[in-house]
Amino acid sequence: MLERVEAKTTVADLMAEIGRKARVAAQPLAIASPDKKTAALNAMARAIERRQAEILAANREDVANGVTAGMSTAMLDRLTLDEKRIACIAESIRTIAALPDPIGTVIAEWDRPNGLHIERVRTPLGVIGVIYESRPNVTADAGALCLKSGNAVILRGGSDSAHSSRAIHAALIEGLEAAGLPRDAIQLVPTTDRAAVGEMLTGLDGNLDVIIPRGGKSLVARVQSEARVPVFAHLEGLCHLYIDGSADLAMARKIAVNAKMRRTGICGAAETLLIDRAIAPADFAALLGDLSAAGCEVRAEADVVSVYPAATPAREEDWTTEYLDAIISVRLVDGIGGALDHINRYSSHHTEAVVAEDPKVVERFFNEIDSAILLHNASTQFADGGEFGMGAEIGIATGKMHARGPVGVEQLTSFKYRVRGNGQTRP
Amino acid sequence: MLERVEAKTTVADLMAEIGRKARVAAQPLAIASPDKKTAALNAMARAIERRQAEILAANREDVANGVTAGMSTAMLDRLTLDEKRIACIAESIRTIAALPDPIGTVIAEWDRPNGLHIERVRTPLGVIGVIYESRPNVTADAGALCLKSGNAVILRGGSDSAHSSRAIHAALIEGLEAAGLPRDAIQLVPTTDRAAVGEMLTGLDGNLDVIIPRGGKSLVARVQSEARVPVFAHLEGLCHLYIDGSADLAMARKIAVNAKMRRTGICGAAETLLIDRAIAPADFAALLGDLSAAGCEVRAEADVVSVYPAATPAREEDWTTEYLDAIISVRLVDGIGGALDHINRYSSHHTEAVVAEDPKVVERFFNEIDSAILLHNASTQFADGGEFGMGAEIGIATGKMHARGPVGVEQLTSFKYRVRGNGQTRP
Numbered sequence: 027m028l029e030r031v032e033a034k035t036t037v038a039d040l041m042a043e044i045g046r047k048a049r050v051a052a053q054p055l056a057i058a059s060p061d062k063k064t065a066a067l068n069a070m071a072r073a074i075e076r077r078q079a080e081i082l083a084a085n086r087e088d089v090a091n092g093v094t095a096g097m098s099t100a101m102l103d104r105l106t107l108d109e110k111r112i113a114c115i116a117e118s119i120r121t122i123a124a125l126p127d128p129i130g131t132v133i134a135e136w137d138r139p140n141g142l143h144i145e146r147v148r149t150p151l152g153v154i155g156v157i158y159e160s161r162p163n164v165t166a167d168a169g170a171l172c173l174k175s176g177n178a179v180i181l182r183g184g185s186d187s188a189h190s191s192r193a194i195h196a197a198l199i200e201g202l203e204a205a206g207l208p209r210d211a212i213q214l215v216p217t218t219d220r221a222a223v224g225e226m227l228t229g230l231d232g233n234l235d236v237i238i239p240r241g242g243k244s245l246v247a248r249v250q251s252e253a254r255v256p257v258f259a260h261l262e263g264l265c266h267l268y269i270d271g272s273a274d275l276a277m278a279r280k281i282a283v284n285a286k287m288r289r290t291g292i293c294g295a296a297e298t299l300l301i302d303r304a305i306a307p308a309d310f311a312a313l314l315g316d317l318s319a320a321g322c323e324v325r326a327e328a329d330v331v332s333v334y335p336a337a338t339p340a341r342e343e344d345w346t347t348e349y350l351d352a353i354i355s356v357r358l359v360d361g362i363g364g365a366l367d368h369i370n371r372y373s374s375h376h377t378e379a380v381v382a383e384d385p386k387v388v389e390r391f392f393n394e395i396d397s398a399i400l401l402h403n404a405s406t407q408f409a410d411g412g413e414f415g416m417g418a419e420i421g422i423a424t425g426k427m428h429a430r431g432p433v434g435v436e437q438l439t440s441f442k443y444r445v446r447g448n449g450q451t452r453p
Numbered sequence: 454m455l456e457r458v459e460a461k462t463t464v465a466d467l468m469a470e471i472g473r474k475a476r477v478a479a480q481p482l483a484i485a486s487p488d489k490k491t492a493a494l495n496a497m498a499r500a501i502e503r504r505q506a507e508i509l510a511a512n513r514e515d516v517a518n519g520v521t522a523g524m525s526t527a528m529l530d531r532l533t534l535d536e537k538r539i540a541c542i543a544e545s546i547r548t549i550a551a552l553p554d555p556i557g558t559v560i561a562e563w564d565r566p567n568g569l570h571i572e573r574v575r576t577p578l579g580v581i582g583v584i585y586e587s588r589p590n591v592t593a594d595a596g597a598l599c600l601k602s603g604n605a606v607i608l609r610g611g612s613d614s615a616h617s618s619r620a621i622h623a624a625l626i627e628g629l630e631a632a633g634l635p636r637d638a639i640q641l642v643p644t645t646d647r648a649a650v651g652e653m654l655t656g657l658d659g660n661l662d663v664i665i666p667r668g669g670k671s672l673v674a675r676v677q678s679e680a681r682v683p684v685f686a687h688l689e690g691l692c693h694l695y696i697d698g699s700a701d702l703a704m705a706r707k708i709a710v711n712a713k714m715r716r717t718g719i720c721g722a723a724e725t726l727l728i729d730r731a732i733a734p735a736d737f738a739a740l741l742g743d744l745s746a747a748g749c750e751v752r753a754e755a756d757v758v759s760v761y762p763a764a765t766p767a768r769e770e771d772w773t774t775e776y777l778d779a780i781i782s783v784r785l786v787d788g789i790g791g792a793l794d795h796i797n798r799y800s801s802h803h804t805e806a807v808v809a810e811d812p813k814v815v816e817r818f819f820n821e822i823d824s825a826i827l828l829h830n831a832s833t834q835f836a837d838g839g840e841f842g843m844g845a846e847i848g849i850a851t852g853k854m855h856a857r858g859p860v861g862v863e864q865l866t867s868f869k870y871r872v873r874g875n876g877q878t879r880p
Contacts, residue, residue, distance in 0.1 A: 053797075056823065057820055057821055130820075136842060138840070138841075138842055142831060142835065142840075144841060144842075149823065149853075151853055151854075152823075152853065235853060235854075236854065256683060256854045274876070277876040280876065280878055281876065281878055283878075284878035284879060285878075288878070288879055370480075392871045393484050393557075394484055396483065396576065396579075396869070397869065398869055398870065399869070399870045399872065400869060400870065400871050400872065401872040401873075401874065402871075402872065402873045402874060403873070403874045403875050403876055403877070404569060404872060404873075404874030404875075404876070404877040404878075405877065405878045405879050407878075407879040408569065408872065408874075408877065408879055413565070413569075413879065414565075414571060414870070415563060415565055415571075426576075426578055426579065426662060426867035427578075427662075427663065427683045427854065427855045427867070428854045428855040430867055430868060430869065431869070431870050440853035440854070440857055441857060442823070442824065442825055442826070442827065442857065442858070443825065443826045443827065443841070443858050444819045444827050444829075445826065445827065445828040445829065445831055445835065446828075446829045446830070446831075447828065447829060447830045447831030447835075448830055449701070449704040449707065449708065449830055449831070450830070450831040450832065450835065451707055451708055451710075451711035451712075451715070451831075451832045451834075452711060452715055452832050452834040452835055452840065
């Protein structure tokens, strides 16, 4: 008992110290020149490559532990690094290095009748906490994105990938030091004690400005319900694809298969297909046939099953399930109005797509759905920071505060006002 | 005891119902045309004017209650309406009506190599809760700003101004109905039971997206510590004015008196004056003489008091006190470096100003201070949404998430992405 209390105190002290160090590091970071940050990022990429053997050895340890612990094949796949994946990690850091530096950018400026000139200028947020699970590449991506946006970061990776994360983190530190930036700019929580997460959720005495959870539903839900600081979270990607009566059917078939089946485990994968009742049964049966041929299970309402008997009957819970698997729920709707009713009832506000040629349908779809990303005649799988040209993303936010959609370097910033006068006083 | 429980349940039910109604109203509001919202706002302004006698009568009731309750003169002044103030309320609504409609504005757009065209478009936040104290004009300002930005709003005014707020609210509803917008777009909590605030802080079952507290420190602190939804709060305006050795002294004297004394009770009033040690004692004594002549008490460190004996000695707590009164704390510092050290230690991150002719000093001041508003050669009292050209403000946010500085219609919005393709699938 006493030992537990002491351990708890130790984690609390440790995390408080990490918070203080991060806040101290955030100040020089906020005013670091773009060149210095770019140099650090490029040095990090080189260090990742140079330390490849060391990172792979650390990763083998994590993988061996995972096998012993009976980790699922999918999780093992996410955890495992090889030379190609390490090259990707380095490449991703270089892509972030090459992005325009957001800090100091004038977002807006205007003059007032009294001669004051007002500028709204991008600034860092301060200290960002990233809580993630087994993917070791998040260590590098999150560290690099936070550095580029001038923020100090506290990384808390999963215990499953602890060795890999530590090895990658060492390379990041090497890059920071090569460029003369404080090593506390990117800190990795050195304990896998879950109490560390609890401490981060309290905000580390005001030294943590925002938390980004990246992982499964239960992690994100815990962070969202317990955090005393703002959270950029995405809970679910229950994405819809609506095929309107005006759609180009060949295009619709291609998009449906891609939106569902390209990768079924990502948040931008389509989970529900809504088909306009105006589409001929033979046509939508052909579309569903494509999905079945691609290995997808189709769960549908009776009016679909009667035309396409390969489908199994859908239940109410199918409209609220993010399968993240080769399963799709299908419903016929009465045109765009019916699609809007369904989506506005069941959407997780992540991503929805419409295939249609009628511009009025597209406009209603774009205006009347409140989701982070809406696509016309394109696959939902484009819901991704890289695909948006943001270089990389730390996640996709489904909330509406501050960040929404892919969270890239710009979304990791705040702003301030600079006002230039020549002696103005307020009357 | 049983009665209390029942009363609590009733307030909980009432607030839950208000939340549901707000969510329902938010949907047509989000897609209401700019013209419809403008028409509603102009109708509200007319209704305020037409109902002047009724509003004044209601206000007399509040004022009489305030007098009986022994309300302070300052609070009574804030509470009391007259014909001129009612004209101001109507005018303020018209100013908001005339602002450009933020909703649907394309904030950014770009093309991707694969032909996708991406637009980032402004959207409403959803449902906003405003919790305020005795100023009845907040009812109109908050209602109008939320409507302009396409948000439903739940207003919870102080019990001191309950009658006035109800009368003003009736005029707002008249405007909504005249334009065919849902009356639930602007709801005023009909009970002064404090449990209603507690219900709002829990987020009304997910039906409240953000809370804006507008009032004294204790209200804001309670909202910030208890709210389970995002809060746009400003806790303190501990604003600094730094006079650099390179300053135009005549300008510095004018700005110092204005920054402190124009209105001492507003958050943009200067509370601490930092003077570069390079300035000749006779010069800074003249500046302090101006402040004394204007009726300001000067609290200073010993090296100032020795030159300017009218000053009283400052204590440590003077550097952390937002006086909101005719008092200023004064300290000599070693140039811009000393000013930055002091400000970065004591600032509330609201507003700071520098008077200087040396551009290097100005650049350091602008870059190395992390406050919402930084001014050069201008009074801190310009920290105001109206002065920034935002038409009106619902408050000044000192946090860095989402909104920062004056919170006007643009700050009450979120965004979504609209992506247009022609059949793109992700490889």
